[in-house]
Amino acid sequence: MSTTPRGRLFFANPGPTNIPDSILRAIDRPSQDFMDEGFVALFEECIRRLKPIIGTEGHVFMYTASGHGAWEASLVNLFSPGDTLLMLESGYFSESWTEMARKFGLAVETVSADWRRGVQTEAVRAALAGDTERRIKAVCAVHNETSTGVTLPIAEIRAALDETGHPALLLSDTISSLASIPYAMDAWGIDLTVGGSQKGLMLPAGMSFTAVSEKAMAAHREARLPRHYLDWTVMLSRRHRSFVGTIPTQMFYGLSEALRLLEEEGLEAVHARHRRLAGAVRAAARVWSGNAGLQIFCADPARCSDSVTAILMPGGHDAEAVRRAALGRYNVSLGGGLGRLAGRVFRIGHLGDLNEPMILGTLAAVEMSLADAGVPHGRGGVAAAMDALRA
Numbered sequence: 001m002s003t004t005p006r007g008r009l010f011f012a013n014p015g016p017t018n019i020p021d022s023i024l025r026a027i028d029r030p031s032q033d034f035m036d037e038g039f040v041a042l043f044e045e046c047i048r049r050l051k052p053i054i055g056t057e058g059h060v061f062m063y064t065a066s067g068h069g070a071w072e073a074s075l076v077n078l079f080s081p082g083d084t085l086l087m088l089e090s091g092y093f094s095e096s097w098t099e100m101a102r103k104f105g106l107a108v109e110t111v112s113a114d115w116r117r118g119v120q121t122e123a124v125r126a127a128l129a130g131d132t133e134r135r136i137k138a139v140c141a142v143h144n145e146t147s148t149g150v151t152l153p154i155a156e157i158r159a160a161l162d163e164t165g166h167p168a169l170l171l172s173d174t175i176s177s178l179a180s181i182p183y184a185m186d187a188w189g190i191d192l193t194v195g196g197s198q199k200g201l202m203l204p205a206g207m208s209f210t211a212v213s214e215k216a217m218a219a220h221r222e223a224r225l226p227r228h229y230l231d232w233t234v235m236l237s238r239r240h241r242s243f244v245g246t247i248p249t250q251m252f253y254g255l256s257e258a259l260r261l262l263e264e265e266g267l268e269a270v271h272a273r274h275r276r277l278a279g280a281v282r283a284a285a286r287v288w289s290g291n292a293g294l295q296i297f298c299a300d301p302a303r304c305s306d307s308v309t310a311i312l313m314p315g316g317h318d319a320e321a322v323r324r325a326a327l328g329r330y331n332v333s334l335g336g337g338l339g340r341l342a343g344r345v346f347r348i349g350h351l352g353d354l355n356e357p358m359i360l361g362t363l364a365a366v367e368m369s370l371a372d373a374g375v376p377h378g379r380g381g382v383a384a385a386m387d388a389l390r391a
Helices: 020-027 036-053 069-077 092-103 121-130 153-166 214-222 230-235 249-265 267-288 320-331 356-372 381-390
Strands: 010-012 057-062 084-088 109-111 137-141 169-173 192-197 208-212 310-312 332-336 345-349
Touching: 010 208, 010 345, 010 356, 020 109, 036 057, 036 109, 036 208, 036 249, 057 230, 057 267, 069 092, 069 169, 069 192, 069 208, 069 214, 084 092, 084 121, 092 109, 092 137, 109 121, 109 230, 121 137, 121 249, 137 153, 153 249, 169 214, 208 320, 249 267, 267 356, 267 381, 320 345, 320 356, 332 356, 356 381
Parallel strands: 010 332, 084 109, 084 137, 137 169, 169 192
Antiparallel strands: 057 208, 192 208, 310 345, 332 345
C-alpha cells in the first residue's frame, strides 16, 4: 500500500514559506537578457516598490544569495579588520552573525541575554555608555529572532544610541519580520537592513538585499575588508546598481507579483493579519501548556513574534518526535529547533501567504501529533484558536 500523502502539504515552517500560485505563475517564464530595456524597467520598478515595505529612501543592493549572503555584505562593505561590533544576543541567528563577523577578523562584543526574552534595552544602553573610547563601530540586532520567536524593539535600541551620544551604526536583520511585522528603517534610525526573499515576501529562497543609509554609505567608503562579488562600489558602477554577475531575472517577475499582492492587501492589513493569526497560535499554545505540558518559548508577552512561535517541550520529550508525527501522518511540516534548542522546541511559522483555515489545520495536526508522540498537554487548543480568530 502506498504511503504517499494526498492533498496539499501544509507548510508551517518559518522560512521558506508558502509561495502563492500567482507568484509561481509569474516566475514561470523563459530566460531573458538582463540588459533588455523591458527587464531594466521592471527591475527599477521593483526596487522603487520594495522601498516602502522596508520604510526607506536609501540605497537597496540586491544579491543572488540567501540572507547569510546579505549578512556577509553588511560586514565586508562597512568595516575594516579589527573593528569592534556590539552584537545583541537573541538566539541562534545572532550567534551565527557573530561567528561570521569573527571569521572576517572583526572583534565582537556581545550583550548577553536570556533567549526566552531577548536582550534588555538597559543592558545595551550600559554597554554603549561604557564605550568611552568609541571603539564600537556598529550595533547589530536581529529584529525578529526566527529560532526563538522573540521580537526586539529596534526603535528602543536606536534611542539607546541617541541617549548615549554614541556614533555607532545600527544594523538590523529583518529577514523574518519584513512584510509581516511593522518595520520602519528610516523612521527608526536604522543604518542598514538585511532582508531575504523567502519569508514575508513569499518568494523562493536565493535572493537577498541590504538597504543602506547615507551614514552607512560614508562608512563603506572607508571600509577595508576584502570584497568583490558583494562590493557596493562595484555594484554602483553597473546598470542595475546591484549584482556582480548574472541577475536572476525570473525572481523579479515573482517579486513584482509579491509586491502587487502586498499592495493590494495594504501593509497595515498585512501586519494585522499576521497579528491575528499569531494570536490564534498563541491561544492554542496556552491551552497546550496545561497538564504540565508545552510552553510558548518567548517568556515576554510583549515580545512574542507575529511571524513565528517557538514551542518549548516539557522535560524528557523530544520535539523531533512531534515533527515526525506531524509530517509523516498528517502532511504538516513544522520548523525544528536550531543550535542549542535542537530537540527542545518545534516552531510554527505563521508568516507570508496564510489564512485562518491554514492555521487551524496546522494547529489541529499539531494537537494530534502531541497525542501521537505521548507529550503531555492540555486539550482544546484548536477550539481556543477558533475563539481567538472569531473575537
